[in-house]
Amino acid sequence: MAPVFLTEEPPTYGVVQSVSPMVRRIVAKNPSKFTYHGTGTYIIGDPNGNELAVIDPGPDDDAHLTALLDAIGNKNVSHILVTHTHPDHSPSATSLSEITSAPTYGFGKHPLAATKKPDDLDETQPDDLEGRGDTNFVPDVEIGNGDVIVGEGFTFEALHTPGHISNHLCFSLEEESTLFTGDHVMGWSTTVIPAPDGNLSHYLSNLRRLLERSEMTYRPTHGPAIEDPLPFVNSLIEHREERTTQIIAAINKEPKTVKELVNDIYSDVDESLHKAAGSSVYAHLLDLARIGVVSAEPDFDMDAEWRVK
Ligand SMILES: [Zn+2]
Structure with missing residues (x-):
């Protein structure tokens, strides 16, 4: 079965939306053919608590950072989680960390194999910007597969999910049976696998791993949430297998x-x-x-x- 993609209305940029009891989302104004309406930064915490985690603070964009800080208000950011080092995900992590003193968590620096030479770059092309990556980001805390991050009222398990990029992480929020999938699984589109750092067999095995898991909701960094996600994951796997067959035939x-x-x-x-x-x-x-x-x-x-x- 071909994947059935989801759509959503463009958000009001700069306005935080509540998407579940513990999760709010604010979308950066960086829409493109690779980012859909823009980067969805997540703010997670018990509404009665004082601590928050932020996932993917997003691009280097003052308006987005200001809106994010407004949404945080006087609560304490205790964790900044980064799914990967593409320029639409991690750059604001550093500024947010400086302002809030919260440590950043990620798999590691931008992989060398994902860095293009400057003369290969066409700055007008968003895919080249994806390729360039955020080489400035260095996580304060390096985390890997199975690591658990505990804050006041929230518990995350990190899943190392290379494929789109070798330093990609997903984060499972135990309290809401929700997986924050970054760019690994997106409801609105397939995932770009920019070889050689992007790796299709890793991507496929990390999709298959999800079939063994029980999260009820996926929240990608771009586009709407995916409810009942496993049939969708299965359709993504089948879609890639069909492409392989087509390529061999051609x-x-x-x-x-x-x-x-x-x-x-x-x-x-x-x-x-x-x-x-x-x-x-x-x-x-x-x-x-x-x-x-x-x-x-x-x-x-x-x-x-x-x-x-
Ligand atoms: Zn990406």
Whole structure:
């Protein structure tokens, strides 16, 4: 079954919304074809308590930070959790930490393999901005899979979920059976897997892991919540498996470049998304090369001719 994507009305930027008894969300004004209406920063805490956690403070944007501080009010931020180091997720963590003295928690620095050389950058393209990453962010506390973070009235379990990027974490809020999925699972769109740091087999195994878990609600950093999430996760897995089959079929008879494959397979997709589709096709090909199904001439790169072995 093809994934059924969700939509939501554009938010009023700068206004905090209550999305559950313990969770509020405030959306940054950075809409794009990769961020939907913008980055959804979450504020979590017992409404009767004094402590709060913040997940993904978002882009370097003064208006967003001001709105976030207004929503925090006179409560104490005890934890700043960061799902990963893309520029729409982590940059405000550092400023928020300076202002509130709360420590930041994350898997680690931006991975080297996800950093593009400056002359490869086209600053006008959001996917390149995603690629650049937030190389300034260094978590105060490095956390990994299974680590538990306890605050006043809230308990998070960290899940290390590489795939979109190797330092990606999801956070499970025990009190509300809710998984904050960052960019690992989003209701509005598939996830971009920018190879080589983005890794399709890691992504798929970290989707399959979710099928063993019991959270009732997912809250991605972009777009609406996903209720009853497991059928949706299953459809995302099937969607990638179908893409793999399509790619193998397309290069079975004659070798093709990534660009030719995109033109074949994504002919119904708007051309402005072909670059992102190319990085996704490339991630599929690298994964198939890893298991010995395909080879590339002359090198394993975007411009190569790829063929089934
Ligand atoms: Zn991202």
